[in-house]
């Protein structure tokens with residue numbers, strides 16, 4: 001999960017391999033609410049863990065459901081058609097349409113005193129047609145802000161169900177879904193018919209609803225897409241256990257990835273061609289553009305077919321969310337691609353037609369748009385621009401545009417607020433990077449070096465955090481080697497050079513956040529002692545040991561980038577690094593910092609002794625024959641004697657920014 005201000009995706013070359021996708025958002029939130037409306041407990045497997053499902057889970061807890069979350073398995077003890085709650089309750093819906101709409105309907109039918117609100121964007125997303133439908137039947141729903149939009153206040157209904165209930169279907173199919181899930185609760189006395197006014201959009205989402213209702217004991221009679229009847233006496237029955245399919249909309253990015261960049265294939269686990277999710281039909285659109293797709297039970301495999309991709313002209317009403325991915329694929333096509341009947345894009349997480357048009361243009365593309373369509377012209381080699389892309393707090397915008405990094409001009413792509421993918425796919429970028437290979441030599445590396453106690457470790461790890469990059473603490477590798485050698489009973493001198501080098505080459509090391517494991521033992525503390533530092537210093541002076549660690553150090557250079565700290569990072573290990581920084585804090589300041597550090601750990605040491613030690617060590621480090629402490633020729637000097645750590649980070653980030661094309 002990237003919580004950084006932006007993520008720079010380096011130019012990508014190709015992709016191959018398996019991915020497992022998180023559960024479908026649409027299925028997850030429906031299943032949660034349906035389970036809540038049953039009596040008894042439902043065990044849900046492979047539930048999506050994301051912002052939107054957390055919103056729903058929190059609301060259900062507040063309503064009095066028993067909720068037990070164990071990773072992606074969740075048990076919900078249902079309300080059995082009653083709310084356990086008497087007091088006024090405020091429920092926060094974030095920006096989750098799949099929670100806001102169905103909960104509004106269910107709570108309006110059940111009755112109580114509820115306030116439903118969300119983030120500012122949620123208060124701009126229409127809900128008037130649903131409220132009109134609910135009011136027709138005697139539900140009490142008031143607008144607390146602007147008419148037609150959340151926030152809402154829900155009261156006690158006096159149900160008097162008209163025949164039929166009418167609801168508009170041309171703004172969001174979620175209104176119909178919401179009524180279909182709420183109204184079984186009101187069928188004790190009579191059957192209920194819902195009639196859709198206007199052309200129903202996003203029909204496949206209604207199919208998901210009907211499919212899941214059937215799993216929960218509700219058989220809806222459907223006449224075309226206009227009339228839906230819930231039989232008298234409909235009653236929710238828990239299926240006991242239910243599995244959530246992987247998200248077909250999320251699959252669209254990996255289907256596109258296969259079509260764009262995979263010779264051997266991207267194998268997608270968790271969803272197959274027979275999925276109940278409408279967005280699985282994105283497959284057909286991708287095939288029309290040239291993708292080669294095979295499928296089996298719960299999997300898809302996609303590779304490149306036609307290249308360049310073939311342009312298409314497509315009515316996308318049936319795949320509104322996944323169709324955004326086509327807009328980015330269109331940049332790689334042999335002619336203009338037109339996506340039609342996508343008016344619903346304008347009322348989603350953001351106005352998606354405008355957003356996609358603006359961001360494609362930043363890359364250099366020509367885009368035409370209308371009220372409910374968009375046309376994206378291909379972007380030929382030589383015309384791609386390195387762009388800083390805004391993501392509008394819209395997970396799909398962010399995921400779509402990551403695919404721009406396969407451009408033929410090998411320009412990187414900067415995505416703002418990459419964390420917004422948490423709405424449906426918190427590990428999207430990690431999953432993407434796990435199967436993609438960057439253009440050779442294009443993973444950015446930032447090297448930090450400097451004398452002992454100069455604060456290079458802290459600076460480097462903060463930079464890595466700010467950029468979302470990996471972090472290589474090369475000193476730790478020498479410390480680990482020293483520890484492994486001591487544990488093997490070796491003296492740390494030239495007599496054992498080759499044996500220590502062998503140990504270094506095959507170090508059973510695992511880095512896990514702040515923790516470092518050597519052969520199943522957590523050695524994070526053990527390698528930080530003064531003695532471990534001395535041992536490291538000794539083994540690091542053995543040329544064969546240094547050579548043995550080269551490969552391990554190179555292996556840290558992975559997407560999306562690396563911050564490497566230590567002696568020869570910029571000179572030997574990553575000489576091509578685009579930014580090298582050498583810290584030059586004075587010995588007095590460094591001694592003071594180290595002094596504070598040791599005191600805080602409960603060691604009593606004299607400042608003067610520390611300073612003398614540091615100066616001696618500096619001299620030794622500068623003059624040693626193997627890997628002496630010298631700045632790389634192209635390193636920038638940073639005297640951080642009187643700089644706070646934040647100021648040092650800012651300074652290096654601004655140098656870094658100065659070397660980026662954005």
Ligand code: C5P
Nearest residue numbers: 474475476478533536537540566567568
């Ligand atoms: O940075 P740290 O104190 O953890 O480094 C431990 C020892 O390893 C230092 O004495 C340093 O000389 C050595 N070292 C090295 N090359 C590196 C990193 C550390 O020789 N790249």
